[in-house]
Amino acid sequence: MNSKKNSFVFDESKCKILIVDDSKTINNLLTREFNNFNYKTYNAYNLKEARKIIETNHIDYLILDINLPDGKGYDLFENLENTSIKTFILTSQKDEEKREFSFKKGIIDFIIKDNFLFQKIEQIIEMINKIEQNKNETILVIDDSFVIQQQLKDLFENRNYNVLLASNEKDALKMIQEEQPDLMILDVELKKANGIDFLQKNNELIISELKIPVIIISGTINITITRDSYKAGAVDVIKKPFVIEEMNLKIDLWIDYKRKQKELNRSSQLLKQYKNAVDERSIVSKTDEKGIITYVNEQFCLLSGYSKKELIGKNHNIVSHPDNKKELYKKIWNTIKNEKKSWTGKIKNKKKDGTYYWIDALIKPILDKNGNIEEFIALKNDITEQEDVKEYFQLKLKGSQKDLNHSIKLAREYEKAIDISSILLRTDADGKINYVNNKFVELTEFTKKELIGSDYRIFKNIETENEIFKNIESLLEDKIIFNGILKNRSKFGKTYWINITIVPIKDDNHKTIEYMWIINDLTELFNLNEEIQSTQKEIIYKMGEIGETRSKETGNHVKRVAEYSKLLATLYGLDEQQANILLVASPMHDIGKVGIPDSILKKPGKLTTEEFEIMKEHAMIGYNILKDSNREILKAAAIVAKEHHEKWNGSGYPFGLKGEEIHIYGRITAIADVFDALGSERCYKKAWEDEKIFELFRNQRAKHFDPKLIDLFFDNIQQFNDIRDKYKD
Template sequence: MNFENLLKIKVLYVEDDKNTREEIKYFLEKRVEKLYLAENGEEGFNLYKEVNPDIIITDLQMPKLSGIEMSKLIRKENSNIPIIITTAFNDLNYLFEGINIGVTSYLTKPLNLKLLIESLISISKNIFLEIENKEIFNTLKQYKDIVDESAIVSKTNLEGIITYINEPFEKISGYKKEELIGQSHNIIRHPDVEKSFFTNIWHLIKDEKKSWQGKIKNISKDGYAYYLDILIKPILDLNGEVIEYISLANDITYFEETKEYFKEQTIKKSLDLSESVNILNQYKDAINESNMIIRLNTQRVITYVNDSFASETGFKKEDLIYKPYSILKQPTLNQKEYEEKVENIFSSKGWRGQITNETKSGKLLHCDVVTFPLKNLKGEIIEYLGIRHNITEIVNLHEELEETQREIIYKLGDIGESRSQETGNHVKRVAEYSKLIAIKLNMSSDEISTIFTASPMHDIGKVGIPDAILNKPSKLNEEEWEIMKTHSEIGYEILKTSTRPILQAAAIISYTHHEKWDGTGYPKGLKGEDIHIYGRITALADVFDALGSNRTYKKAWPLEDILALFKEQKGKHFDPKLVDLFMDNLDEFLTIRNKFKD
């Protein structure tokens, strides 16, 4: 057993029987950081307030205050502290009363010391998982704060009414939050911008539910024009309906004003050629100093890169000039994707988007890119000009945020699994199996990502099942089984009120992954495609991993026995289409199982 966490735990043990108390004292005092003893419920409650223990073990029948009465008083002080109840009375009334006040575990006398220590180890692990999760949530909040401080952010409701702006938005617009919240963005719309421009944006994000990215000219409270490079994204619920809109923008006022200045100067009739060339050179220098510049001829051979381009990519200029464009590798794309992107980049209309290259040292370099085809007076392309801006830090931060969210989900999934003594990599394998099934079903990339991230929480509801039932080594009786089955609904109740799509998906998975294709599952007895596809996928992934893994109560099944069961349960327990898909891609599932062995 792993006693590492237990050695950091303070335990309060309340027992009126002296012999039992001394026996447990001898057994536990060197296995925990500190053991406190009390002879009755009143003394136990007073000692709890004095020493603030991490776990409480208490007898039921005691003088002055019973274990249940003491636990109720403690629950008023601390609703989360783990409480283990011990009793010589095998009475379900005590069990249900204990469940109602939220006891963590229920052990009968005479105490099985092995079960006691296993319960304490499991609870101590959960305590430290919770501490670790709080630290992760704290880190995630700090990451969010960094983004909120560095970008210009706003949110609107379905009618386009502003519901949130951050400080950078206040600063550039000149308005305070209270002046903007409850208003539409028309308050900052520059009169030079036609209403049809916003009508087109509104159609794209509202009717087509797609993101829009581009440049917008706004006007501040003081009447100054400012320009934003902005992304507006509709936020969708699980049904694909828009619930709000969010925009993330960067200030490009200086760049746009420079262009406008040059444009105005060059069209003046009084401006002679030498002055035009002078301004053009200054403009070119301004762009050159603030961006990565690359030029290519019509054969897509590099003819020029500036110092910034060479520095960011790690190459010397001579390593790149007169080399084909293909020297700039894009490792995140397969061959087909690479060829399609290159054709877009070198289109006659120009191109704007994001490119990920590999630097000379092998690191990934993410850039916002604008490619211009430069033409002669006949309209023929004579070369291509590429302007890039390094956004690697923003991309890495976004990826780190996603990874942190995924880690939090795994940790929450681990809480449910560790209480039932599941193996360490169970939730990871279930996630990988579910992702593979979703890919083979040709689900959208968003749905694949959602089920991959949410499926580890399928058994989160086990946190509400007493250890005495959850880890019972023998078969559960009918009443215990009914309690065990409630973990699906417990998980659903925990997650269903979240507004986050991932947690909403996790609620659906928790609620439906024990339903069966023929309608004999629980908790609702749903049948066929009435069972959400997320639940059907996770059910198959969960059973495959459970049968193929060692547990405290069983050995792993041989693969041939698992396959025989799946064939027999096709159209009964499992969606027949998913069983066929599983059988057709068995090698890939086994690769995942081998990769994430316990």
């Protein structure tokens, strides 16, 4: 299993930078640029001011000038060796000896103050961003020298990389399989082994499958070692003792390459999914610049009646319909080939069996980097049914006295078709039913005898309130057509959903003489939607149980937290929709625990400081699992996962938010989670008595917890106890 940490999210606004330079011009320039990127900056113009700022503030990065009025910048740098502050040196001198010394001491980079300083600021900002991203990257060092291991470990950890160490082939192979590092440093001379032979032997796993860049290091560099290293799959060879700046540059280069490779893989995967989505939903074809078909999807074949074998390699005019005018094709070809623009419009095509179909098409030329056409892609939708209806009404309008009988016959055929395919109701101007078809009878479960002559409100269920059952004239008002969706019950109590379109039928004087009700049964669609929503809620609930199960907490914990959260949300004044969203989302508060090692998650005793830091990562792990969803419930669950350990006074994690900076979902779930956790027995503690819990809540009012929510909790304590009793473990 790959246990590598990939949960860190860099927030520039949380990053604090101290700029130490006695030039106000340079100091102000750097400050302005960093602030533009949302960094928090501090300014000092001498060593004394810099030391005071460092003593009273948590500084992440130091931009340090060498020559200052009260001493050398190196004096300050020497005092920071045991801190987490990362330093960039500003200097106007190109001293190579000082550079290597400084890199050995752990500086990130040398910035020369010259005429190009302004452009270098973006490089600093980019470097800081990459260093923060390094917290998600792992380097495996394979070397049997403890001194080299520690030297490289210190060097790489100073740049925020996660570092793994291995001294032999067995340990190295195990780490590669389990941790899947992003980069390997491999020494040629290992005890009882040769590093190049190891790489050659495991080339399939390391290079082909995991695509890990490997840098060979060796005390001796000759043509044989160089040749064998590259043949085994290494990307570079570095001689020991190595120049630290060179090592830093090459490590950063290949890590950056690996990042871009990952991003390319993600983009390729997304592109493939987008293509699949388009293929499933649209009719797709591609042709070369001469109009020869090179690709069609299944939807194209189903509509046209041709197989892929019959279409590939043929001119696209194989489906052209003779009714289309030549001018249409000339216009399309001129637009897409000569003007190199997209063309949209309707086209009538011919199926293999000789019948026709209509499509609404977008034809787009695909250009290479030089603007030359590589191919054409066409995305289409079938609009045959709409065009047939349009043609029918055009035919009716054009019907003359001479072919009146023919038009009437066609009208009756269409009326028959509509009657068979739709649910119909007609009422007179006063709302009295004068016609219903069989489908209306089946839907409402009234008989035709009960319906004909009755007021249209007869099929309204007493539990249904809807504007459709108001006076029809006032319902339509100045509208030509009314459309609405109705949930109703049949005569015998069966629930159904329908889409109703009411069309007023007018005489020659524009007076309404009748209303035509065209009804579509949506019951199956709504039932399916409810089933999907129910399934989504069940999945979310089960995911919440997964997080609790890993830490040996009962499924009833997430049930209680969900019900407590909904109750508290309602008491707080959130509307019913928000309260129900929190009910479903709150069980996901600890889903991030799936990324925490069992040794920490299930430890029976108290966690060490280091173990608790790892445990705290479950908040951001959960947030990253959920944050990219477009579903409202999962977006709410992401907020809950991230913020349910924040505290009202700002002492919580992961971001130290204060007061109402914490989302109300997070504030509510915090109380619900702590109340249930303290009252439940866990692997590392006994359940607390109620009075002990209540005492803690009173003490933590306006410290850990939102004071208003705590007041609501105590004012309604019996309702919380009722939920706890209902869902006892």
